[in-house]
Amino acid sequence: MSLKASPTLSSRSGGCTLTGALSVTTHVRDAASIIHGPKGCAHHNFSLLHATGLDNDLAVIPALVSSALAENDIVFGGEEALARTIQAVSLRDVSAVFVLSTCIVDTIGDDVEAVCAREYGVPVIPVSTAGFLGGTFHDGVNKALISLAGIAQPIEHDRNVNIIGEMNLEYEVEENYAEILRLLTLLGLPAGIRFVHTLKFDEIGMLGAAQLNILRDPSLVPVGEFLKSRFGTPYISSFPHGLSGTLAFLKSVADTCKIDGSRAMGIERALQGEILADFADLGESRAVFSGPVSDPVSFQAAQETADALHIQVGKDSGSTPVPVHPVVGTAGVKRMLHRWRRALHA
Amino acid sequence: MKQIALYGKGGIGKSTTSANLSAALSERGLDILQIGCDPKRDSTRMLMHGRFIPTVMDLVRTQGDAAVTLADVEFKGYNNVRCVEAGGPEPGVGCAGRGIIATFQLLEKFGALNGDVIVYDVLGDVVCGGFAMPMREGYAQEIYLVTSGELMSLYAANNICKAIKRLSSRVKSKCRLAGVICNAKGQPREEELVAEFARRVNSSLIGFIPRDRVVQLAELNKKTVIEYEPASAQAECYRTLALRIMENTSLTIPTPLEIDELESLAYSFI
Structure with a gap:
């Protein structure tokens, strides 16, 4: 379990549609992603994905290729440069190729879908990701996921x-x-x-x-x-976020899958009780929430945890700042409590 | 060096006017460069006796920028008028506006932008920043609007006034409206109407080119009127225009009209 403070909220300032889509497509490990645009768009994203991977102990080189457009491709259209790039990439050991567009190619109106529809011997999947159209990082994620989901055919359901x-x-x-x-x-x-x-x-x-x-x-x-x-x-x-949120999540999953979740909820409730008991030493402290997170769900989860431990939260002069992070599940609450303990006992 | 640009609605006669203007100017013993800034590449055709010269963008596309030289793109036409066509991408792909910018950069590199007068003949509408290029960066300082008395033609001219107004407000901009050229369709009171339009946009009518069959005949013979029928009244009109442009010092920042203003102006000349 990591206790390192998280670089939270990657959604700050909205982010670039292209980067969001790449955070998805580069995780299809046997495929390659072509960024159809000037070289810089690929370089910038390569650095970001590589560095973030290393931060998560994943020494994976993202499989990014640029169609490397220059001025003449913009004047005469970049479609042939894209076709050449797909052709070259398709000869490598890849099971699929994703083609992501950039601001400039959507400005000049390259028909990326038509180029992708040609025959290359591997599936070529276009994702429209021009950032200037107003999309954010999240929109890029969604577009990539929806494009990928379009490849899968309906099949019989299992229990997964x-x-x-x-x-x-x-x-x-x-x-x-x-x-x-x-x-x-x-x-x-x-x-x-x-x-x-x-x-x-x-x-x-x-x-x-x-x-x-x-x-x-x-x-x-x-x-x-x-x-x-x-x-x-x-x-x-x-x-799920927070203690009650985790219990509600268990119930909701059980209900949707039409199974009895009461036993699981009982076990989880007991686990949460044990964790709170482990942090009983924090009770009666005076704390104030700090950190970069502003989403209400995380604050709610933090407030609920503080209440359960009788930590008084307010802006009194004697209050110690404790960090709020977007916490997932009971384990997330436990991680947050470790950070609070370090702050309150410092 | 005088640098002028002709703008106006598509099909209004910019290229015909430009070519005859260049021909008339060349008769005065001046060194003239005419640059066609339209992917249709037919600006200089009458000066070149019907020949479509290779365009800058064609050569860049087939040979790469590094291999292109000035001799590949500049051609001597009637009376040694130097002719260049910018060209552009195939219709429907790429970015023609960026092509104009790239052409200018290349001509700049060649040191081709010299002589006594440079005439820039630009496509119908200033659809994007690229086609405003001749008005920017100190290229054409004098913009002439070519229009007839038809409402849609005046409308296009008025729109170009908006572009000139916007560009002329920039600190280093030298681009100004120099006048309106009426290339007549032959409608009644046309000259009066265009002169009034010119006055309203804070400019003046610099030339009136009447409608004349000789223009079509010259074109069918792949020549400018100046060359085809040098003694004609029409040729004289172009010579007068050339003289007035050479003597013109009245450069203004235009005051474009609102659409209803423009419509009622046209209406009042029915």
Whole structure:
């Protein structure tokens, strides 16, 4: 378990659509992503993805290729440069090629879809990601997920539960997944695919088999809806936050899967009791919430935790700042409490 | 060096006027460069006796910028008028506006932008920043609007006034409206109407080119009127225009009209 403070809120300032889409497509590990635009768009994103991967102990070189447009391609159109790039990439050992557009090619009106529709011997999947059209990082994530989901065909449902739209660039991505896996196991439900986190292209074919999709965050609702209409799979719109949120999540998953969740909820409630008992030393402290997080869900979860431990939260002169982080599940609350303890006992 | 640009609605006669103007100016013993700034590349055709010369963008596309030289893109036409066509991408792809910018940069590199007069013949509408290029960066300082008395033609001219007004407000901008050229369709009171339009946009009518069959005949013979029928009244009109442009010092920042103002102006000349 990591106690390192998380670089939270990658959504600050909205971010670039292209980067959001790349955070998804580069996680299809046996595919390559072509950025159709000037070289700089690829360089910048390569650096970001590589550095973030290293931060998460993933020494993976993102498979990015640029169509490397220069001025003449802009004047005469960049479609042939793209076709050449796809051709070259398709000769490598890749199971699929994603083609992501940039601001300039959508400005001059390159028909990326038409170029992708030619025959290359591997599936070529376009994702429209020009940032200037006003989309954010999240829109890029959604567009990439929806484009990828379009490849999968409807198949018979099994008992699996898919995890949809993990924030691949967040520091706690693995811990958060582990927590969801733990909760599913508690309910006796098998995990399906991580759509998309360290996935093989062929595994996308299993996307439609799940009986339930769990979205990382409510911003993925358009993806949840798309999967629902394509595969008939219901979804839960967010990972759980806070103690009561985790219990409600267990109930909601159990209800949707039409199983009895009461035993799992009992076990989880007991676990939460043990954790609170472990942190009883924090009781009666005076604290004030700090940190970069401003979303109400995280504050609610923090407030609920403080109340359970009888920590007084307010802006009194004697209050110690304690950090609020977007915490997932009971394990997230426990991590946050460790940070609070360090702050309050400092 | 005088640098002038002709703008106006598509099909209004900018290229015909430009070519005849260049021909008339060349008769005065001046060194003239005419640059066609339209992917349709037919600005200099009458000066070149019907020949479509290779365009700057064609050569860049087939040979790459590094291989292109001035001799590949500049051609001597009637009376040694130097002719250049910017050209552009195939219709429907790429970015023609950026092509104009690239052409100017290349001509700049060649040191081709010299002589006594440079005539920039620009496509119908200033659809994007690229086609405003001749008005920017100190290229054409004098903009002439070519229009007939038809409302849609005046409307296009008025829109170009908006572009000139915007560009002329920039600190280093030298671009100004120099006058309005009426290339007549032959409607009644046309000269009066265009002169009044010119006055309202804070400029003046610098030339009136009547409608004359000789223009079509010259074109069918792949020549300018100046060359085809040098003694004609029409040729004299172009010579007068050339003289007035050479003597013109009245450069203004235009005051474009609102659409209803423009419509009622046209209406009052029915």
